[in-house]
Amino acid sequence: xxxxxxxxxxxxxxxxxxxxxxxxxxxxxxxxxxxxxxxxxxxxxxxxxxxxxxxxxxxxxxxxxxxxxxxxxxxxxxxxxxxxxxxxxxxxxxxxxxxxxxxxxxxxxxxxxxxxxxxxxxxxxxxxxxxxxxxxxxxxxxxxxxx
Numbered sequence: 026x027x028x029x030x031x032x033x034x035x036x037x038x039x040x041x042x043x044x045x046x047x048x049x050x051x052x053x054x055x056x057x058x059x060x061x062x063x064x065x066x067x068x069x070x071x072x073x074x075x076x077x078x079x080x081x082x083x084x085x086x087x088x089x090x091x092x093x094x095x096x097x098x099x100x101x102x103x104x105x106x107x108x109x110x111x112x113x114x115x116x117x118x119x120x121x122x123x124x125x126x127x128x129x130x131x132x133x134x135x136x137x138x139x140x141x142x143x144x145x146x147x148x149x150x151x152x153x154x155x156x157x158x159x160x161x162x163x164x165x166x167x168x169x170x171x172x
Contacts, residue, residue, distance in 0.1 A: 050083055052152040056159060057084040060150070063163050064089075067170040074147075086147035088114065089166075090140075097146055100169050107165040109148060116142025 031039065042049075057074065064073045072090040076082045091097060097113075104111045116122060117138035119130035132139065148162060 049152045052154075053084055053150050054082070056150045056154050057082070057087055059159055060087045060148075060162065064166065067166070070095075070170055084150050086112070087150050088145060088147045090114070090145040094140075094144060097144060101146065103165050103169040104146075104148070104162075107161050109162055109165055111146045111148050114141050114145035114147060 061074060061076075064071070067073075069092075071092055072088075074082075074084065074086075074088045089100070091100065101111060117135045119125050119128050120132050120135060120139055121142045
């Protein structure tokens with residue numbers, strides 16, 4: 026475990042952004058919802074971020090998990106072609122992150138987490154995305170999923 030309490034310096038920096046909280050939250054949420062709606066037609070090829078009934082997501086990223094053990098290589102290349110920054114999903118800590126190899130877990134011990142690490146990525150949905158940025162993301166995803 027970690028002690029994650031803020032110190033005075035961190036709290037003072039956090040207070041500076043509190044007035045922008047709702048702008049940040051609502052802007053991220055709007056971009057995220059737009060991508061959720063756009064990708065509904067591709068659910069046979071991938072799983073995407075979603076929000077369960079009764080919950081409220083404050084997204085930092087939009088997740089894409091390819092179905093059927095399809096390599097993410099082509100998806101990543103397509104996103105890069107459109108200058109869209111992406112990151113690998115977090116992966117399975119005991120089997121996919123070298124710092125934890127001393128725990129002696131083997132590939133296959135955590136199949137669901139390992140699948141997400143191997144076949145999932147996410148795209149940031151920060152509050153500075155423009156309409157043009159979202160159009161570029163949609164264009165790249167359409168190109169990938171419809172090719």
